[in-house]
Every structure is written in structure tokens, then in C-alpha cells.
């Protein structure tokens with residue numbers, strides 16, 4: 001019984017999992033224990049408490065690496081997907097020259113759109129934008145058609161936060177590799193929901209957030225191939241990212257630390273890393289392969305019920321565990337507000353994907369997004385509340 005691990009769910013129907021997920025008791029307990037029993041700064045003290053804290057932090061890197069089929073030295077802890085993608089755009093900046101292009105899609109979350117837009121502007125490159133099919137899913141063929149010899153970076157979402165659609169990454173990677181472009185994957189909506197193997201996918205960089213996968217807020221991951229991390233310049237400079245700093249002949253001469261510490265300057269979020277590690281253990285006990293089929297079943301039933309009520313639903317057959325819907329004469333925020341009064345939590349607006357809404361000609365939608373702890377009872381209570389509100 002998963003729901004019992006989430007006290008907050010006893011009273012509400014929580015369908016805003018694409019924004020953030022709830023945290024199980026096990027994760028909260030792990031964070032509490034860390035602060036009660038193991039708190040010390042890492043990589044600094046030689047006393048046992050500092051060693052223990054360091055060990056936990058390094059173990060978290062290994063657990064995350066194992067979860068995505070990567071090496072621990074390639075796992076950089078950041079705050080969230082947004083920070084990971086911004087850091088990725090910094091790492092790749094030297095690759096881009098005037099006249100080059102960067103390929104994204106119209107379906108991107110603003111976090112995987114604006115850093116590339118800025119990088120293109122800074123370097124005199126062009127941003128090329130792959131389109132979506134009528135149902136809002138990424139049109140992989142259109143993305144592929146935008147990739148050519150001048151493409152340096154292809155940055156795409158692995159799963160949409162509006163439809164849950166899982167992009168056929170391998171097709172895009174194949175084309176990108178033909179022209180030597182780096183592939184950046186926004187895994188914010190996929191890593192929490194499907195098993196991930198970065199090598200199987202063939203991508204070069206992956207970013208995701210701990211808070212969307214039962215972990216705490218304030219911890220996220222940037223995974224990048226070792227060669228990229230070795231070559232790139234760190235973004236934040238200071239403590240812990242440095243091995244030595246010399247004062248030689250009147251000059252300061254720094255020597256960067258080993259991977260991944262080179263990219264983790266300053267005191268990190270150790271408790272967050274411990275919480276994320278516990279979240280991953282929870283997900284693995286549940287079974288990663290079970291999550292998306294479970295959500296999809298609930299989302300499909302929800303989409304059908306909504307269509308029966310006369311709502312337009314974005315996503316069609318290709319949806320994942322997310323249902324965004326709208327109706328001409330219904331204000332999304334007002335509807336979400338009224339549902340909230342009935343203890344049903346859904347998101348309203350553009351969900352940080354305004355360009356997608358614009359090409360679909362939808363002026364804002366309401367979004368119900370599912371996770372492993374949701375069940376048929378939640379769907380029923382959602383419709384009960386919705387019918388009352390609409391009436």
C-alpha cells in the first residue's frame with residue numbers, strides 16, 4: 001500500500017505530480033537522520049563525523065549513477081533541472097560559432113528553451129525549432145529535418161510536461177551523431193517515470209530534478225559524458241571544486257579538482273543528496289518499469305472521462321501519465337481554484353510551455369498529472385469534484 005507512506009495524501013487528491021511529487025516517510029526520515037546523526041561539512045574534516053557525511057554524499061552519487069546507467073564521476077549535483085540545463089549550456093558554449101545552429105522543439109519547457117536561445121544569440125548562431133504533431137507530441141521527423149552539418153547541439157525533452165509523451169530519442173540521436181552534434185536530454189519528466197539507461201539512449205547530457213521523483217526540493221542532477229566534463233570550464237569557482245591554488249611568481253594558479261567535484265563548488269546540499277538516494281531506493285523497490293503503465297492507465301481513463309464531458313484534451317493516443325485539458329468558455333485558473341477548494345490539486349496555465357500552447361492555439365489548460373501513489377479512487381474523486389464545479 002504505497003499511499004500509506006505519504007501522510008499528506010490521506011486528505012487530498014494530489015494530481016500535480018508534473019510540478020512536484022510528494023515525499024514518502026522513508027525519504028523524510030533519511031533527511032531527518034542525516035541532520036540528527038551525521039551532519040558535518042564534506043571533503044574537509046578528517047574526524048569520523050565528517051568522513052561519514054562525505055561517505056553518504058559520495059554514495060548518493062553512486063546510487064544516482066547506478067539508477068541511470070552512468071559512472072559516479074559523471075554525476076554532478078545541482079539544484080534542479082533548470083540549473084542543470086543552464087550549466088549544460090555553459091559547458092557547451094565553446095562548441096558554438098557564428099553561423100552554427102542549435103536544434104530544440106516547440107514543446108520544450110522554458111528551462112530547455114531559454115538557455116539555448118541565449119546561447120544562440122550570444123554566439124551568433126540560429127535556434128531551429130522542431131514542431132509537434134496535431135496531438136501535441138514531438139514530431140521526431142521534423143526535428144531530424146532541422147539537423148544538418150551546422151548543428152552543434154540538439155536539446156530535446158525526453159517527456160512532455162503537458163502530454164507525458166515520450167520522445168523517440170534514438171531516432172534523433174542517430175541523426176545528431178551523423179553530423180557530430182551533442183545531444184542534451186531534459187529528463188525532468190522521464191527519469192521519475194521510466195527506467196533510464198544513458199548509454200542505451202545514446203545521449204551526451206541528461207538533466208533531472210530530485211523533487212519530481214519523491215526526493216526533496218533543491219537537489220537535481222546533471223549527467224554528462226566524462227569527455228565533456230573534462231574539457232569544459234567550471235561555472236562556479238570556489239571551495240571544493242579546486243585541488244590546489246598556488247601563489248607563484250605573483251600570480252594565482254588554480255588546479256581544478258577531479259570529476260565531478262570540479263563542477264560542485266561550495267558546500268553542497270548533502271541532506272538533499274541523502275534524500276534523493278532514499279527516493280531512488282523507494283522507486284527501485286516499487287519497480288521503475290511499473291510506474292508509467294500505471295499512470296497511463298489512470299491518465300487514459302481521465303482523458304476519456306473529460307472528452308465525455310465535452311472537454312478538449314491535448315495528447316491523444318500518444319499520452320503518458322499527464323492530461324492537459326481545456327474548454328473555450330472555462331477559465332483554467334478558476335476551474336483549478338474551485339477544484340482546489342474540493343481538495344483536488346491540479347495545475348492551470350501554460351505549465352512553462354507557452355510556445356507549445358501557442359502553436360496548438362490553446363489559451364491555457366488545466367493539467368492532471370499522475371504518479372505511482374495515485375489510484376482509481378483519485379480519478380473518481382477528481383470527476384466528482386469536477387462535475388460539481390462545472391455544474
Ligand code: PMP
Nearest residue numbers: 080081082109111161188189209
Ligand atoms: N523540464 C520539464 C519538462 C519540466 O516539466 C520541468 C518542471 N516543470 C523542468 C524542466 C524544470 O524543472 P525544475 O523546476 O525542477 O528545474
